[in-house]
Amino acid sequence: MSDSPADPTLADDLAVALTLAAEADLIAMDRYRSQDLGIQLKADKSIVTDADTRVERMIRAHLEKARPHDAVLGEEFGSAGESRRQWIIDPIDGTSNFARGVPIWGALIALAIDGVPAVGVVSAPALGRRWWASTGRGAWVQHDGGDARPLRVSAVAALEDATLSYNNLQTWDQYGYLDRLIGLSRAVGRTRAFGDLWAYMLLAEGAIDIAGEFDVKPWDVAALVPIITEAGGRVTTATGTERLDELSVIATNGVLHDEVLERLRG
CATH class of the missing domain: 3.30.540.10 (Fructose-1,6-Bisphosphatase, subunit A, domain 1)
Structure with a gap:
């Protein structure tokens, strides 16, 4: 209606x-x-x-x-x-x-x-x-x-070749994901912490391959979703849902998404 x-x-x-x-x-x-x-x-x-x-x-x-x-x-x-x-x-x-x-x-x-x-x-x-x-x-x-x-996301298909931006270590720790982040960091080729909107737009531009953070609100995430998905990427929470109010966001080039989520599940 x-x-x-x-x-x-x-x-x-x-x-x-x-x-x-x-x-x-x-x-x-x-x-x-x-x-x-x-x-x-x-x-x-x-x-x-x-x-x-x-x-x-x-x-x-x-x-x-x-x-x-x-x-x-x-x-x-x-x-x-x-x-x-x-x-x-x-x-x-x-x-x-x-x-x-x-x-x-x-x-x-x-x-x-x-x-x-x-x-x-x-x-x-x-x-x-x-x-x-x-x-x-x-x-x-x-x-x-x-x-x-x-815009077009990268075509990187192997974690060992991927670049990960993790933003704030303290919030990964606060939500109980720090050990899993460290495990993921050991699997990727490169880690950075570009921070805030910049990491997700670099992802949409194909310059990096994975970005994520915790303690986010709907206004931190909503504008990112159409840009990343229309560029060919994927955006979910750390548990794999597409909710805007679950306090986490994981974005990838799409190809790597399931593997990233699996590693974050421990």
């Missing part, structure tokens, strides 16, 4: 998401490396900056006009509305990097329909890159405002 007289097409939704990303980039870059950046500690001990809240407020205000029938879930201001169409927003993924002047951060903007991410945009202006995808229309990357090019 439609939530409005005529549900938008995914092409229209993607256009909205790209517009939001461009506006988010302007707001965030204006505050990046600012001497008067406002930083606060949240209840979960993570930090939030005035750039995070400004970006999310802008996105919500825009969606209220452009998609008034849709629901919104954002990291900073929670859930609003009820609809089978839900926008899922992380205004700045990598806030700690942003606050310390590390350029690996960006806006994550997704649209999930019936709980399945169908549109994803990841925009990292300090890196000069933006990635996007919508279901059935491929995944794309743009460098420094140039022409978009299609």
Whole structure:
């Protein structure tokens, strides 16, 4: 059943998401490396900056006009509305990097329909890159405002030739997977910890082959899913489900996925 007289097409939704990303980039870059950046500690001990809240407020205000029938879930201001169409927003993924002047951060903007991410945009202006995808229309990357090019994951088929990015060791330990991660690291050819959105976009570009982490929320994951899957990869939780609320994410080039999950099961 439609939530409005005529549900938008995914092409229209993607256009909205790209517009939001461009506006988010302007707001965030204006505050990046600012001497008067406002930083606060949240209840979960993570930090939030005035750039995070400004970006999310802008996105919500825009969606209220452009998609008034849709629901919104954002990291900073929670859930609003009820609809089978839900926008899922992380205004700045990598806030700690942003606050310390590390350029690996960006806006994550997704649209999930019936709980399945169908549109994803990841925009990292300090890196000069933006990635996007919508279901059935491929995944794309743009460098420094140039022409978009299609994304494709790697064809690496053996763990011994693969590169793994594991992000935060502490959370692998917290969730009881550190020993399994160490075992996986011994099987692959190379390990790195690129962190946050960067690892997953490198995967979609075919530069690495496996990425994963724990203690993630839906807004950390939703935008990544269409980009990786449309590039030919696969995204699940550590237990192999496709839920967005299970606090873990494992992404691969697809070929390696089952073997990676098997090793993580111990």
